[in-house]
Amino acid sequence: MxxxxxxxxxxxxxxxxxxxxxxxxxxxxxxxxxxxxxxxxxxxxxxKEKNTEKEESTILVNIDNKDLSRIKREIYSGFLNYNSKIVIEGKEVAKYATELTDLIHRLIALEIVEQTSEKIVAKDFLRVEDVSVKDYLRKADIVIRSTLTDLKDPTFTNYQELMDRQLNVKRAYLLLLKIFKAVLKDLSLMKKLDIKSEDLLAFYRYNIALQRISNCLNVIAKNIGKVNAADKKKIQGFIGSLSDNYVKILKAMHLENPDKAYELTGIRDKEVSIINAELKPKTESLKRIGERLVWTYFELHEILHRIYS
Missing domain, CATH: 2.10.260 (Pemi-like Protein 1; Chain: D)
Incomplete structure (x- = not known):
């Protein structure tokens, strides 16, 4: 101040x-x-709002002698830093063409405008002021709710579809990170986005929590089909409790109810103790599921921080 x-x-x-x-x-x-x-x-x-044009900027990603994970990280970096164009060059462009085009298509408002055997040019058509932060957070929330509903359903078996569904949470997550970075560089965007300065950090933390919860659910979906029927029934009971708590926590957040937030934090500690006591890591899949259930509860605690911190 x-x-x-x-x-x-x-x-x-x-x-x-x-x-x-x-x-x-x-x-x-x-x-x-x-x-x-x-x-x-x-x-x-x-x-006063100014009609300023976005400054043109281009980032070059040379893929020679780099593995695919490194290449993806560089493309993500170019996207998050709001570059007008991302130019991917190298002798191995054709080798990774399928993976690179899939990645670009998953990044919102980024489109391929040129492609050859040694070059891919992606142009960013995003207008920050046209994005509704609350809408994208809501979309991620809807995916997580539907995932919890399906994971606790004993008749549901299409776990690959659940894993694919989490890509929509990541798309929203990356877009919002990009928006938040743009706002920090140009504070006048807050008015265009209808965001108050005190909400910026809260939205940022909420976005990260949703992505981490989605990652946890992705791991649970990947492993739940590998456990025996008795353990699966027990896990789905834990997921049912988690789903109920998730709904209550989001409601407390939207109502900004600190008393309810403190109450739910106490419930979290009890649920985590029960999971650790009853879900023995007899197999690697059970271990991973148990860890992610606990991590999800702690990420929900991060959402509660928005209310009482």
Whole structure:
């Protein structure tokens, strides 16, 4: 927090100086217009929206002598840093063409505009101001709810489809990370996105928690078909409790109910103790499932932090 002294200006006006860093972050210069918004005892200063064009930037990803995981990380980095174009070059482009095109198609608003045996050019068509952060968080939430519903259903067996479903959570997760980075570079985007400054960190943490929960459910889906019938029934009972707690925690978050949040944190500790006591890691699959059930409860605790921290 910064402090500014009120200075008298003439007989009926008062002025304060504005922080230079704030002016630079919002690309404001002498003569620009700002809006004043009064909220109870607070006065909010909001920059006037400018129709600024996105600065063109290109990142080159050379894939020679790199494994596929390294190449993917570089493409993700180019996407998250809001580059206008990602150019993938190298003698092995044809070798990895299927994997690279699949990856690009999974990144929202990124499209291939040129492709040869030694080059792929992907262009970013995203307009940050057109994105609804709340809508994408809601989409990820819906996928997780449906996954929990299917995992606890004793008649459900298509676990590969559940794993494929988690890709939609990752798509939303990466897009929102990109949005948050763009906002930090240009604070005027918060108004266009209808986000308050105090909500930015909360949305960021919520986004990460949803992605980590999705990762845990992905591992559970991968392993639940490998356990015996008795263990599977026990696991699905734990997932049923987890699903109920997930719904309650999200409701407490949306209602911003701190008392309910503290209560649910206590329930989490009890559920984790029961899982650790009753789900013995007799096999590698049981061990992985038990770990992810516990991790999911702790990620839900991160969501509760939004309420009481």
């Amino acid at each position: 910064e402090f500014r002294k009120i200075i008298a200006f003439g007989k009926s006006s008062f002025v304060i100086s504005l922080p230079k860093a704030w002016l630079e972050a919002n690309k404001l210069i002498k003569g620009d217009v700002v809006f004043l918004e009064q909220e109870e005892d607070k006065l909010m200063l909001v920059p």
